[in-house]
Amino acid sequence: MLQLYQANLLSEPYLYLSAYFNHYRSEYFDRLLAVSQQGEWESWITFVLNAVAEQAIDAYQCGVELVSLRENYRSRFPxxxxxxxxxxxxxxxxxxxxxxxxxxxxxxxxxxxxxxxxxxxxxxxxxxxxxxxxxxxxxxxxxxxxxxx
The missing domain is CATH 1.10.10.10 (Winged helix-like DNA-binding domain superfamily/Winged helix DNA-binding domain)
Known part of the structure; x- marks a missing residue:
């Protein structure tokens, strides 16, 4: 996602995949090693897609909560x-x-x-x-x- 952002294909880096990779750090390195040693691309791609899916859900929930908070604040000062x-x-x-x-x-x-x-x-x-x-x-x-x- 950061690469898409840096290439100006996204206006903001909406997904924070590093959080997922840090949480599953051991699995991250195991799967990378399996790609380089055994060519296990499918399991690596599945792992990354799971990261994207989970982070997308988290980003969406955060966005909903931010919109709700903003509306709460704004409603206090009509x-x-x-x-x-x-x-x-x-x-x-x-x-x-x-x-x-x-x-x-x-x-x-x-x-x-x-x-x-x-x-x-x-x-x-x-x-x-x-x-x-x-x-x-x-x-x-x-x-x-x-x-x-």
Whole structure:
């Protein structure tokens, strides 16, 4: 999948086959060795296709959960378009810096800083820098979904 992404045949590397291969590491190497020593291509191809199938299911489930989470967040702020825009930005970049959110959303500085405050109050984002300026926030629920095995 990464090769398809690098060749611009996919817009994103949707499947993370390495997770599957790491989980079945011993089998992965055994099957590779069987290909090189005994020409057992069929079992190797079956193994890789199982990896693709399992990772596709995982990617789909993750996508469904992300869409649900996004809708949950957006529904909390029905009358706050700037907050909703910043929420949308979080799903593209779950680590947030206000200047980048200003650029990404096209909202005013004040609107973005107000949105950040609301999102922080709701614990949708949490500060990770502990600074007075140049604060960085993360969206832990989003990160938990995209980083889960």
């Amino acid at each position: 009358n706050s378009p700037a907050v909703r825009d910043v929420i949308d930005h979080l799903f593209e970049a779950p680590y947030l810096q206000a200047p980048r959110a200003i650029d990404a959303t096209g909202r005013s500085r004040q609107a973005v800083y107000d949105a950040v405050k609301k999102l922080s109050t709701e614990a949708i984002i949490v500060e990770v820098t502990d600074k007075d300026r140049n604060k960085v926030y993360k969206a832990p629920d989003i990160l938990a979904l995209v980083e889960s095995p």
